[in-house]
Amino acid sequence: MFEWLENTSVALWVGESLWAYPIMLSMHVIGLAIVVGILSMVDFKLLGGFKGIRVGSFLPLVKFAWIGFLINAVSGVFLFTSQATYFVSSTVFLTKLGCIFIGAILTKVMQGKLVAAEAAGTADDVAMKGLAIFSLLLWLVAITAGRLTAYI
Amino acid sequence: MEAFAQSIEGGIVYTWVTSIYWLWPLMETLHFIGLSLLLGGLIVIDTRMAGFFRGVNVAATHKLLPWVFIGFGINLTTGVLFFFGDPMRYAVNWGFQVKMVLVVIAGLNALWFWVRLNKDMHSWEPNADTPGEAKVVAWISLVAWTGVLLFGRLIPYVGTG
Numbered sequence: 001m002f003e004w005l006e007n008t009s010v011a012l013w014v015g016e017s018l019w020a021y022p023i024m025l026s027m028h029v030i031g032l033a034i035v036v037g038i039l040s041m042v043d044f045k046l047l048g049g050f051k052g053i054r055v056g057s058f059l060p061l062v063k064f065a066w067i068g069f070l071i072n073a074v075s076g077v078f079l080f081t082s083q084a085t086y087f088v089s090s091t092v093f094l095t096k097l098g099c100i101f102i103g104a105i106l107t108k109v110m111q112g113k114l115v116a117a118e119a120a121g122t123a124d125d126v127a128m129k130g131l132a133i134f135s136l137l138l139w140l141v142a143i144t145a146g147r148l149t150a151y152i
Numbered sequence: 153m154e155a156f157a158q159s160i161e162g163g164i165v166y167t168w169v170t171s172i173y174w175l176w177p178l179m180e181t182l183h184f185i186g187l188s189l190l191l192g193g194l195i196v197i198d199t200r201m202a203g204f205f206r207g208v209n210v211a212a213t214h215k216l217l218p219w220v221f222i223g224f225g226i227n228l229t230t231g232v233l234f235f236f237g238d239p240m241r242y243a244v245n246w247g248f249q250v251k252m253v254l255v256v257i258a259g260l261n262a263l264w265f266w267v268r269l270n271k272d273m274h275s276w277e278p279n280a281d282t283p284g285e286a287k288v289v290a291w292i293s294l295v296a297w298t299g300v301l302l303f304g305r306l307i308p309y310v311g312t313g
Contacts, residue, residue: 022309037192052212147181
């Protein structure tokens with residue numbers, strides 16, 4: 001199946017076109033900055049930082065982070081197709097994918113809790129330090145594993 | 153630039169960076185973590201200063217600045233070591249050159265904010281629209297840093313001579 005994927009016209013375009021692969025990589029790092037950048041700031045807020053900013057006021061930014069997630073899902077699929085058989089057999093790549101999968105679910109869960117707390121007017125007292133640390137760790141491992149995919 | 157790059161090759165830092173095989177991937181990982189902190193903080197600060205996300209107290213966004221500086225510090229350090237580890241490649245690379253010009257533009261833009269707007273910011277309505285000049289600074293910052301990411305990522309693919 002992954003061999004078939006590697007030989008689709010999309011995969012060949014990404015692999016052989018002069019600009020497709022680098023442009024997809026650039027999109028991927030911009031998406032990374034949006035996702036991990038915003039979510040890490042939300043996590044730091046939940047850990048007690050940034051006095052003067054309401055926790056609930058960060059919720060629209062979390063929505064924006066999902067746009068970054070979309071950019072990376074799309075660019076990531078393009079990048080994946082060009083070397084599908086390699087990626088699917090790479091432990092570090094699968095570790096990265098696992099972290100992102102859990103990270104996305106965790107973000108959805110945290111977002112849901114915050115939306116409910118904001119509606120109840122208790123967002124600033126919400127106790128989510130454990131989840132915030134878990135979130136930071138997942139993105140840290142995802143970035144590390146992603147970078148090491150190029151080496152291992 | 154090339155003469156400077158040549159003078160680095162064979163030097164003590166060059167030898168150190170190139171002699172430890174795991175140092176380069178470690179520094180790349182740190183560079184990505186640094187960019188996440190730098191851009192994370194700036195996206196919040198600049199999008200708010202551009203007039204979006206008005207629920208966020210505009211002056212209070214500057215509480216995020218320490219993370220921006222930590223991210224910048226990590227990336228300046230790892231970035232200088234990258235350059236010292238492979239000077240001839242970076243010196244002639246137009247992706248790198250454009251990236252550096254954009255970092256300088258972003259720095260001058262931050263200076264513009266510091267000189268002209270920083271003091272006034274505390275008198276802005278916390279949850280209202282921002283002045284036009286603030287919006288210009290915010291957009292220049294967002295575009296410049298996005299360009300830094302874009303051209304930085306293109307370095308391995310362009311102008312290696």
